[in-house]
Amino acid sequence: MSTSKNTSSFILETSAVLFLKHGYEGTSLSMLSKATGLTKGAIYGNFKDKAALADACFEYSFSKVENALISALNTRDNPKACMRAFFAYYRAYDQVISQLGSCPLISFGIQSSYNTPQLLLKVNEAVRRIEEYLTHTLKRGVDSQEFYLGIPESVFAKQLFSLIQGGVSQSLITNDMKYLKNTASYLEYLFESTTGS
Numbered sequence: 001m002s003t004s005k006n007t008s009s010f011i012l013e014t015s016a017v018l019f020l021k022h023g024y025e026g027t028s029l030s031m032l033s034k035a036t037g038l039t040k041g042a043i044y045g046n047f048k049d050k051a052a053l054a055d056a057c058f059e060y061s062f063s064k065v066e067n068a069l070i071s072a073l074n075t076r077d078n079p080k081a082c083m084r085a086f087f088a089y090y091r092a093y094d095q096v097i098s099q100l101g102s103c104p105l106i107s108f109g110i111q112s113s114y115n116t117p118q119l120l121l122k123v124n125e126a127v128r129r130i131e132e133y134l135t136h137t138l139k140r141g142v143d144s145q146e147f148y149l150g151i152p153e154s155v156f157a158k159q160l161f162s163l164i165q166g167g168v169s170q171s172l173i174t175n176d177m178k179y180l181k182n183t184a185s186y187l188e189y190l191f192e193s194t195t196g197s
Contacts, residue, residue: 008046011036016057020101024054024111024119054108055119061104062126065096073133079141080195086134087188090164094177103168131157147195163187 014036018027029040029050036043047053072085097103105123112119134157141147149156167183 007038007042011038011043011046011053012056012060015053016061017101019054019057019111020061020104020107023107024050024116027054051116051118054116055122058104058108058119058122058126061100062108064100065104066126066129068096069130069133073137079137079144079146082137083141083191084188086137087184087191090167090184091181093168093180093184094171097172097177102172103165105165106169106172127161131161134161141195149195160187160191 011032015027015032018031018035022031027050029043032038032043032053033040043053047056068089069086072089073082093103101107105126108119109123109127112123131154135154138149138153138156142149142153163183164180164187167180170179170183171177
């Protein structure tokens with residue numbers, strides 16, 4: 001790997017934590033310089049400006065979540081087992097938050113609502129992709145008659161993900177991950193009890 005790629009990766013990994021913890025407005029260039037040990041010129045030599053760096057930081061941090069969810073939802077033949085893996089992932093989401101600094105969807109989503117509309121579009125696209133992964137898994141389960149939902153798979157997926165993200169939000173607000181763990185466990189219980197064995 002070239003020195004330039006090493007530097008860009010280092011800036012990205014270091015800056016992502018700052019953006020996730022402090023927000024777009026709260027992350028200053030001096031904070032970025034101090035955390036990376038690089039000058040403004042070195043940082044902006046790798047990223048056009050703060051907005052471009054924030055976009056890249058979102059993509060970097062969200063890719064960690066997305067890859068894990070793809071793995072949970074697509075590596076098992078049995079759709080119900082995939083859904084169990086999805087709930088298990090969110091019961092252990094505190095480890096992701098600890099590693100990244102916060103939840104990329106919530107942190108960047110809230111920040112971008114006020115000052116970076118192009119980043120908000122990326123966050124919305126990321127939410128849509130997760131809902132599509134869930135929809136696909138649910139459709140496989142319905143098509144194979146492994147379970148019955150009673151409503152369109154896409155509607156179920158949107159509501160399920162909204163409730164999970166609500167648990168994430170509450171856990172971040174209260175600094176108590178039991179909200180998310182309990183939400184994921186309760187949603188799994190409801191899913192298991194209402195979709196049949």
